[in-house]
Amino acid sequence: MSEVMRMSKLYAPTLKEDPADAEIASHKLMLRAGMIRKTASGVYTFLPLGYKVLSKVENIVREEMDKIGAQEIMMPALQPAELWHESGRWDDYGPELMRLVDRHDHGFCLGPTHEELITSLIRNELRSYKELPCTLYQIQVKFRDEIRPRLGLFRSREFIMKDAYSFHATQESLQETYDDMSRAYGTICDRCGLDYRPVEADGGQIGGKVTTEFMALAPAGEAELVHCTCGYAANTEAGECLARPTEYEATELKKIHTPGVRTIEELAEFLGIPESSTVKALSGKDAEGKLVVMFVPGDHELNEIKAERAVPGFELLTDEEMESFGLHKGSMGPVGLPEGARIVAARSLKGISHWVVGANEDDYHYVGAEEGRDFTVDEWADLCVVKPGDCCPDCGLPLSGSRGIEVSQVFQLGTRYSETMGATFHDEDGVEHPFIMGCYGVGVSRTVAAIVEQHNDENGIQWPFNVAPAHVCIIPLTVGDDEVQPAAEKLASEIADFGFDVVIDDRKERAGVKFADADLIGWPLQVVIGKRGLAEGNVEVKLRRTGQKKDVSLSTIAELLR
Numbered sequence: 406m407s408e409v410m411r412m413s414k415l416y417a418p419t420l421k422e423d424p425a426d427a428e429i430a431s432h433k434l435m436l437r438a439g440m441i442r443k444t445a446s447g448v449y450t451f452l453p454l455g456y457k458v459l460s461k462v463e464n465i466v467r468e469e470m471d472k473i474g475a476q477e478i479m480m481p482a483l484q485p486a487e488l489w490h491e492s493g494r495w496d497d498y499g500p501e502l503m504r505l506v507d508r509h510d511h512g513f514c515l516g517p518t519h520e521e522l523i524t525s526l527i528r529n530e531l532r533s534y535k536e537l538p539c540t541l542y543q544i545q546v547k548f549r550d551e552i553r554p555r556l557g558l559f560r561s562r563e564f565i566m567k568d569a570y571s572f573h574a575t576q577e578s579l580q581e582t583y584d585d586m587s588r589a590y591g592t593i594c595d596r597c598g599l600d601y602r603p604v605e606a607d608g609g610q611i612g613g614k615v616t617t618e619f620m621a622l623a624p625a626g627e628a629e630l631v632h633c634t635c636g637y638a639a640n641t642e643a644g645e646c647l648a649r650p651t652e653y654e655a656t657e658l659k660k661i662h663t664p665g666v667r668t669i670e671e672l673a674e675f676l677g678i679p680e681s682s683t684v685k686a687l688s689g690k691d692a693e694g695k696l697v698v699m700f701v702p703g704d705h706e707l708n709e710i711k712a713e714r715a716v717p718g719f720e721l722l723t724d725e726e727m728e729s730f731g732l733h734k735g736s737m738g739p740v741g742l743p744e745g746a747r748i749v750a751a752r753s754l755k756g757i758s759h760w761v762v763g764a765n766e767d768d769y770h771y772v773g774a775e776e777g778r779d780f781t782v783d784e785w786a787d788l789c790v791v792k793p794g795d796c797c798p799d800c801g802l803p804l805s806g807s808r809g810i811e812v813s814q815v816f817q818l819g820t821r822y823s824e825t826m827g828a829t830f831h832d833e834d835g836v837e838h839p840f841i842m843g844c845y846g847v848g849v850s851r852t853v854a855a856i857v858e859q860h861n862d863e864n865g866i867q868w869p870f871n872v873a874p875a876h877v878c879i880i881p882l883t884v885g886d887d888e889v890q891p892a893a894e895k896l897a898s899e900i901a902d903f904g905f906d907v908v909i910d911d912r913k914e915r916a917g918v919k920f921a922d923a924d925l926i927g928w929p930l931q932v933v934i935g936k937r938g939l940a941e942g943n944v945e946v947k948l949r950r951t952g953q954k955k956d957v958s959l960s961t962i963a964e965l966l967r
């Protein structure tokens with residue numbers, strides 16, 4: 406039996422007007438419906454109703470994880486820096502990692518993800534092939550210092566994630582768990598009422614190769630997708646290296662001598678930085694033969710395709726052409742480019758304050774170059790690998806495009822972490838091997854926002870039944886009335902007895918206010934009890950989703966819900 410919630414006691418401050426800084430429906434409506442409040446940029450408090458929805462989504466996720474044999478744990482959010490040094494990600498992760506130092510001068514971070522922590526947790530204790538496979542998960546707060554925290558719960562700096570990690574002796578075993586997880590992720594989306602697509606994706610910071618993202622379709626989504634009637638679907642970012650150049654302490658442009666450095670790999674090694682945090686310069690000409698220099702994060706085989714995407718007719722310069730423009734192979738950068746060069750840079754580099762760039766001079770590079778101060782970019786480009794209209798790689802038909810919200814992602818990690826962190830098991834013959842690993846994340850708070858983004862109208866939210874803060878809202882038209890009030894109370898407790906979550910709007914407010922709030926908050930079912938209907942033994946039932954209203958006899962209403 407569920408408890409009956411009372412609007413008179415509920416802390417759900419609703420707002421009549423759209424808040425000024427909220428751009429998209431989910432952000433506006435969750436603020437207006439009194440479900441969340443902003444504490445700081447990208448940091449939110451869940452109020453009682455928002456928290457109820459969050460908990461329901463969490464429980465759906467928990468049930469689906471438990472069903473496939475994953476075991477729930479709780480790791481700390483505070484993680485020692487040493488673990489991140491071991492994996493190499495302390496430098497690699499860049500400014501998104503929230504770093505701090507304790508009073509003893511020990512470095513820590515607030516976990517954006519937990520591969521390092523879990524690998525250190527199981528190493529030396531999970532030892533035998535007999536104990537494998539093993540999958541552990543947690544539902545916990547994550548921290549990422551996003552460049553642009555925006556769109557409410559979509560991209561916040563503190564958010565709730567379910568993250569699972571699996572350990573295996575063989576690739577086949579990993580594949581099995583990966584498939585189980587993928588199915589569970591589909592079920593989670595279904596149970597949350599999301600219209601979604603699994604899509605091919607890029608590993609990004611986590612470093613996996615085989616990976617799928619689950620995208621809730623919505624025009625407000627930040628991801629651009631292509632899909633085909635044959636079932637093929639991909640993130641147009643797939644293949645773009647998402648790493649960003651490391652932020653350097655240097656605040657001034659510093660020219661450094663880099664003897665013999667000609668390639669991105671050599672530069673990374675020379676500076677002792679990860680290759681993924683470097684910027685690759687491609688020099689080419691556009692369709693009219695004019696010089697175009699393109700900057701793309703990291704070194705990636707797909708960069709030339711992306712360059713052609715951004716600049717139609719783009720063609721790489723030959724060595725002789727480069728020389729004739731005064732460009733230096735291996736030490737090119739945006740600083741000191743010849744006059745008239747058009748600079749195009751990947752959008753993902755926007756906002757980076759200190760670039761490591763070539764000095765357009767043999768054997769020299771600059772550290773701490775700043776966009777806007779030392780050079781300007783003519784064009785910030787979305788460097789997609791596939792675009793709507795391209796031929797589907799599976800069937801050849803033209804791909805259609807839409808936008809999506811990445812609600813979850815599954816990865817096959819392989820031995821990326823077990824090898825760097827020395828986590829091994831022994832096989833039947835006692836031989837040691839690094840674990841083969843997988844990791845799987847669901848953005849729980851982002852999922853809540855995605856649900857609202859897909860389920861709303863001009864009056865407010867339309868919660869799908871499974872995740873609604875309460876299933877039924879009972880609205881007595883006259884509070885304190887001798888007949889209406891007791892009838893409403895009785896009905897509320899009857900419906901609650903059937904196991905539904907019920908709220909009763911027992912506030913001394915005008916009916917109009919109650920109706921508006923009920924639509925705004927989005928209870929799936931409203932039951933209106935008035936004096937006149939009651940005299941005939943009737944109440945009015947309204948379905949929030951369709952707006953459909955029906956008079957139903959009081960004696961059958963509870964039956965109806967069965």
Ligand code: ATP
Pocket residue numbers: 518549551558559560561562564565566609611811812813814846847848849850851852
């Ligand atoms: P994005 O591409 O949107 O930055 P991500 O690929 O960096 O997300 P993952 O590392 O795959 O995110 O994390 C797993 C899940 O956590 C994501 O699928 C997403 O639902 C959620 N998530 C990631 N970043 C945020 C954020 N800043 N705010 C809310 N949820 C997030």
Ligand code: MG
Pocket residue numbers: none
């Ligand atoms: Mg991210």
Ligand code: MG
Pocket residue numbers: 609811
């Ligand atoms: Mg992503």
Ligand code: MG
Pocket residue numbers: 609618811813814
């Ligand atoms: Mg992801």
